[in-house]
Amino acid sequence: MEVPQSLQDSGHGNDESPSTSSKGTGDSSVPDLPGFYFDPEKNRYFRLLPGHNNCNPLTREGIRYKEMESRRLQLLEEEDKQKKKIARTGFNASSFLRKSQLGFLNVTSYCRLAHELRMSCMERKKVQIESSDPSALASDRFNLILADTNSDRLFTVNDVKIGGSKYGIINLQGLKTPTFKVRMHENLYFTNRKVNSMCWASLNHLDSHILLCLMGLAETPGCATLLPASLFISSQPAGTDRPGMLCSFRIPGAWSCAWSLNIQSNNCFSTGLSRRVLLTNVVTGHRQSYGTNSDVLAQQFAVMTPLLFNGCRSGEIFAIDLRCPSQGKGWKATNLFHDSAVTSVQILQEEQYLMASDMAGKIKLWDLRATKCIRQYEGHVNEYAYLPLHVHEEEGILVAVGQDCYTRIWSLHDAQLLRTIPSPYPASKADIPSVAFSSRLGGFRGAPGLLMAVRQDLYCFSYS
Helix, strand or coil: CCCCCCCECCCCCCCCCCCCCHHHHCCCCCCCCCCEEEECCCCEEEECCCCCCCCCCCCHHHHHHHHHHHHHHHHHHHHHCHHHHHHHHCCCHHHHHHHHHCCCCCHHHHHHHHHHHHHHCEEEEECEEECCCHHHHHHCEEEEEEECCCCCEEEEEEECCCCCEEEEEEECCCECCCCEEEEEEEEEEEECCCEEEEEEECCCCCCCEEEEEECCECCECEEEEEEEHHHHCCCCCCCCCCCCCCCEEEECCCCEEEECCCHHHCCEEEEEECCEEEEEECCCCCEEEEECCCCEEEEEECCCCCEEEEEECCCEEEEEECCCCCCCCCCEEEEEECCCCEEEEEECCCCCEEEEEECCCCEEEEECCCCEEEEECCCCCCCCCCCCEEEECCCCEEEEECCCCCEEEEECCCCCEEEEECCCCCCCHHHCCEEEEEEEECCCCCEEEEEEEECCEEEEEEEC
C-alpha cells in the first residue's frame, strides 16, 4: 500500500499498533489507515507506536490524554461564559414560567428545565481558607471531605507532603457571598494509613464524633477509630476525649464503616471487613459478626427499619436484619446484584429504594420491594476506583465524581444529566476531586451549592 506524502513517522520502530479511527479525531471525511493517527490541526498522518515507547509522544494513551485535556479546557472556557450563554439562548426562569402558563410546557418538563437552569447557574468561586499554619495549606493536598448533617462543618483528610495524612475541620459558617472565607481547625494527630471510609457519628449529640475506617499497613493491622470533633475546636479545653480512647480496635482488611441512627441499634457502628461484617456497640462493647462471601466495600444503616445494607466486591448487595442473631441463617433480608464491585450504597429517605454504584461505572436505582433496577444514570466513569455517591432528595439530584475527574449532576427523578463540571486541574489518579453538596451550605440560612476539594484548593459552586 502506498502511503501519502503527508505521512510522517514519529519513531523508528517497525511495531505498529492496531488502527485508530480518524473519526475519533473529529474529521469523519479522512480515511482510516491502520497503524496511523490523523492530526486534524496539522492535517497530517502520524505513525502510532506501542505505549511502552517513552520516546514516542504519539501513543494511544498520549492521544487520549490530549483529547481529554482539550475537552476539559473547552468546558472550563464555556463555564466562564455561562452567564452570556444563558442570556443569549433565553434559558431563564421567566421564559419557562411563561411557557408553562401558556400550556407549552407540562409540569414535568417545566420542573426538569427549571432544575437544569439552577444547576447551570452554579458558578465556581475559590474559597479562601484561613489557618493557624498557612504554610501547611500551601503544601497539604485535600484527599477527602465530608460535610456534617447541618452543613456548617466540613471534615477533611489531607495528604501531608512528608508522607501520611492529617485531619481537620473547616467551619463553613463564613461561606457567604461576595467573599468566600472559611476557617480550618487542625490538630496534631496524623496517620500513615489510608482512610478507606469515614462518616459522622452521633454519640454524645448530633455529629459529635467522626468514625474513620483505616487500612492496614505492613505489620500494622487496620482499625476503626472514633475521633471527637471537639479536638478540632481551638477554644475547647483539652479533656479526656482522645482519638481511640472511646473506640479503636484492630481489624484485618477494614474497607468500610457506617454509623447507626436507628433507635433499635443505638450507639452502634458497623465495619465492613474481608468476608465479614462487624457490628459494635460503643457503650457496652458488645460485638456481633456476620460472615459474608466477599469483601464489604460500602455500608449504610436504615433509619426506620433495623436493616444494614452492604455492597460487596463480588457485586452483591445484601441487607442484614439486626434483630436476628448472627449465628442463624435468617439475618440476610435482601439480595441485589451488580456485575462489578459495589463502591457506594445510599438509601433514599422512604427506605423503599436504594442507589448503588460499581467499578464498571454503573449507577442504578433499585426498588427494594420488587428487588429490581428501575433506573440507570448514564455517564459515570469508573474502572477500579473507590468512588462515593451523593444523593440529595431535597434538591432532587444525584452527584458523583468519576475517575476521569469530572463531577456529574443528574436529576434524581428522570436520570437526566443536568451538568458536567470539569476539574480545575488536568485529570490524574492523584487529583480526583472530593465533593460535598448541601441545600444549606454554611448552616440553616445557607444557600444550596457544591463544594469541590482538589489539590490544595477548595471551590464553591453556589446558585446565583
